[in-house]
Amino acid sequence: MRGFLFTVTYYVLSVGYVLVSLPFLALPGRGPVNLIIRSYTRAMNLNLLLIGGISKEVRGRGNLPDGAFVIAAKHQSWGDGYLIYPEVKNLAFVTGDHLERFPLVGGILRKLGAIVIDTCGGGDRKAESLREGMETARQEGRRVLIYPEGHLAPVDYHFRYKPGVWHMAEAMGVPVVPVATNIGLFWKQQEARKTPGRAIIEFLEPIPPGLPKDEFMTRLTDVIESRTAELVAEVRGGAKPRRPHPRSSQRVIGQAGLCRRVIALEGLIFGCISSLVLYAPNYYC
Secondary structure: OHHHHHHHHHHHHHHHHHHHHHHHHHOOOOHHHHHHHHHHHHHHHHHHHHOOOEEEEEEOHHHOOOOOEEEEEOOOEOOHHHHHHHHOOOEEEEEEHHHHHOOOHHHHHHHHOOEEEOOOOHHHHHHHHHHHHHHHHHHOOOEEEEOOOOOOOOOOOOOOOOOHHHHHHHHHOOOEEEEEEOHHHOOOEOOOOOOOEEEEEEEOOOEOOOOOHHHHHHHHHHHHHHHHHHHHHHHOOOOOOOOOOOOHHHHHHHHHHHHHHHHHHHHHHHOOEEEEEEOHHHHOO
16 A cells, blocks of 8 residues: 555656646746756655655765766665755756657756767767767766666666766766665665665765776776665665575566656656666666
8 A cells, every 4th residue: 555655646746746847948047947856856755755654864965076076876776866866956867868759858858957868879979969968067067867787776786887987977077976775675676565664875985087997897886886785784684685586687677678668757757867867777878
């Protein structure tokens, strides 16, 4: 029943906030729509707390630099984007241009300053659209959220981290802030069931630009996965992380197609920030 009520509220809020944002698409600037979306993510945090029974704890705010930077976050759940978005001002995110096929989404993405990658124009055009978006974000001092695994990963499992995050940081000349979380214990991937508990997101020490790609990717993977394991162990009472079921990776990879179908509605909210955003990361470098 908890999961059902949460889901109903989730979609009521999502559709409601989209409708509220529509009149503001014609106004200049991003301010009004950004305020609406930040309000939406706060409302979803309240939905998580009051109906889902999932409270939120944020650690490491002091690790967020001034100016532009890239956020590389662990992606265990549809909920992690909702936890991150209200905590970081002037946040942009990366998504594929597939979302622009849905009515009204293109306008909302542009108002939110999303970095829209050309996923149909081949490798050169994809790289060019990413560079253009990164340069605009750098000039505007924006922060960019990306999920380097590119997939929802079950607890105790991670996919290979993709080097797109390194290219982004180098193109912008900015640090990368890793983010660890344990929300997957309470909201597993895109499952409807919610388990009451305290979900933690932690902003870790920034990784400076200028590192060789292999060194950067090793460091990023190690810090996110090790700290995520520690946050999970806090809930499990210090128990050793459990090995994923042998089919876990196959199941998650298979869910990528499902994510692309469900993403239509999520994209209406904030271009899947996070979530979406929340889930557009499947399309990143």
